[in-house]
Amino acid sequence: MKRISVFSRKFGPLDKKFALKALRNNWISSNGPFSKKLENFIKREFKTDYVSLVSSGTSALECALKAINLKKGDEVIVPAFTIVSCLNTILKFGAKPIIVDVKKETWLPSLDEILSKISKKTKAIIVVHIFGNVLNIPDLKKKISNKIKIIEDCAEAPFAKFKKKYVGTLGDLGTFSFYANKTITSGEGGMVITRNKNFHKIIEKYKNLYFGDKNLKRFDHEDIGFNFRMTDLQAAVAYSQAINAKKNILKMKKNVILYKKYLDKKSIEFQKIDNHVQNVWWMIAFVMKNKKSDDLIRFLNKKNIDSRKLFKPLNDLKYIKGKKQKCPNSKYLYDHGLYIPSGFDLTNNQIKRVSKACNEFFKKR
Known part of the structure; x- marks a missing residue:
C-alpha cells in the first residue's frame, strides 16, 4: 500500500506561471518584480507598513533580534515548546x-508564567503562535514595559487572528516562514x-551584508551583516501561494473536520483554542491521554503512514548549559x-485510512 507522507501539496497553474515568468524576466536574484508584488500584497493584506523578505x-x-539591538547579557523570554530556531538565534x-513552560491545553505559555520571568x-519576548493558536498579546502588552519588545x-x-487583527501585527515585529x-x-x-521604520531599515541592511549606498560606497560595509x-x-x-493561502487554510480545516469525525475522541485531545482567537491549522496534531507518541509513530510506520513527534522542550536539549528550567507540560506534550x-x-x-490505523492502536493495551 502506498505510503502516506506527513505533508504533501500540489503546485497549481498559477505557481508554475509565475515561476516561469520570473525566469523569462531574467531577474531571479533579490528585489525583483515578484518581490515587490509579494511585499505589496502582504502590506495590504496585513495592514502593515514594512515587509522584509528573507531566506x-x-x-x-535573527533579523528581528538584530533590529531590537539584542546584545550579550540581554535576556529573551521564549517558550520551551517550540522549534529550536527560537533558541539558537538568541x-x-x-x-x-x-x-x-506552556499549558497542556493550549500549548501556549500563560501570561502569568511570562510575567514571572521578566527582569x-x-x-x-518571543511569542510563538504554536500550531496556529494565538497568544493574547494585547493583554500581555498592557502588563509589560514598552521597552520590552514582542x-x-x-x-x-499566517492569517490567524486575535479578534480582528492578524498575527504578526500584534507585537513589535512578526516573523514568518515559507518552508x-x-x-x-x-x-x-x-x-x-513591522510598523517600525527603524527596525525595517536595520533588517534590510543586516540581511544584505550591510552594503553601503549604491555606486561609490557600496562596498563600504557599515557593520557585520549576512546574506539572508x-x-x-x-x-x-x-x-x-499567498494569493491562494486562504484556500489552503480552508482545505486544512476540512481535513480537521474529517479527522475529528473518524478518530476516537475518547483517546486523544486536540489543542484548545482560546477565546477571541481565529486559529489556522498548520499540522493536524493531538495528544494521547494514556499512550506514548513513540509507540504510535512506530505502529503507523508499519502501516506505511508517516507521522512526527511534537517539539522536544528547549530546556531538555543537551547543549543548554547551567541549571535547567523544569517544564513538565512541554515534556508531556513531547512524550504524548x-x-x-x-x-x-x-x-x-x-x-x-490514517484514522482507522490510529483507532486500532488506541484499542491496544
Missing part, C-alpha cells in the same frame, strides 16, 4: 534565553513585518503528542 523563518527571527547574539535584563513567531500561524510545509511556501524563505536575501524566483512562487498526515491534497480515503 528562511530562522533568518527572519544564543547567536550571546543573549540568555529564559525558557518558560531588569529582559530585552524581548517578537511574534508566526511561522505556523515547504507552511501555508505560504517558496521551498525556503520567510519574512519580517530571498530570490525573486522564490518570491514568484510565494506570491502565487504527535502530528499525523496533514497535506492540503489529502483524500477522504487517506484520512479514513
